[in-house]
Amino acid sequence: MSMEIIYLVFLVFSGGSLDAIHMESWHNYANGPKYLLNRPCEEAIEDPSFQKHLRQRLSTGQKGRLVCKTMSEMQTMKQLVGYSGVEILPAKADSKKNAALVLEGSLIHKPYEKGRRSVESYLGQEFFLKKPDGTTVALYPGESVSREQLLSKKGQKLRLKAKFVDRTPKPEPGVPMSYPMGPDGGPLPRVGYEVLEFLTN
Structure with a gap:
C-alpha cells in the first residue's frame, strides 16, 4: 500500500472570506527554517519560527x-476551508518603533563596494552611530537628510532625530529568494534608523 503525499496548505483569509490558497507537497518544500524541513509537516507548523516565516506573506x-x-482529504473547497489548523495572525505594528526619537553618539562611516554581491551591499548600511553606552546602530539617509549630509558629519559627535525602519524584503510566494539568509530561514534582517534631522547640542 503506497503512502499518500502530505501537502502543506496555507489558507489566507480577509474579513472572513478566503483570499488565497498556497499549497505545496511537504517533501518538496524548501522555504522556512532549514532545521524544520526534515520534520513531519504537522510538527513543523507548530514551531514559532516556521509561523514567523509565513506571517511575512x-x-x-x-x-x-x-x-x-x-489530496484525498482536500476533495472539496468546503472541506479544506473547514479544517482547523494553526492560526497565523499578522504581526502587530509597533507604534513605538515608528515614533521619532533622539539619538546621540559619534558618526562612523564604513564604505562598501556597491557593485558587488555581498552581505554589506545587501544591508545597504554605511553609516553607524556609536552611542555613549558603546552600542552601535545603523543609520540610513532619507528624504530629510541626504547621504552627502551624513558624509559631511563623519567622525563628529552628533545629536539627531531619527525613526526606526525595517527594510527587510518580504519573500513572494513561488519566487526564488536571492537574499542572505537569517537565523529563522527568512531574509537577513535589514533594520536601522532613518535620520530625520540634526539637532543642536
Missing part, C-alpha cells in the same frame, strides 16, 4: 491558517 487585515493534509 500576510497583508494588513489578513490572517492565515496552516494545515497538513493529503
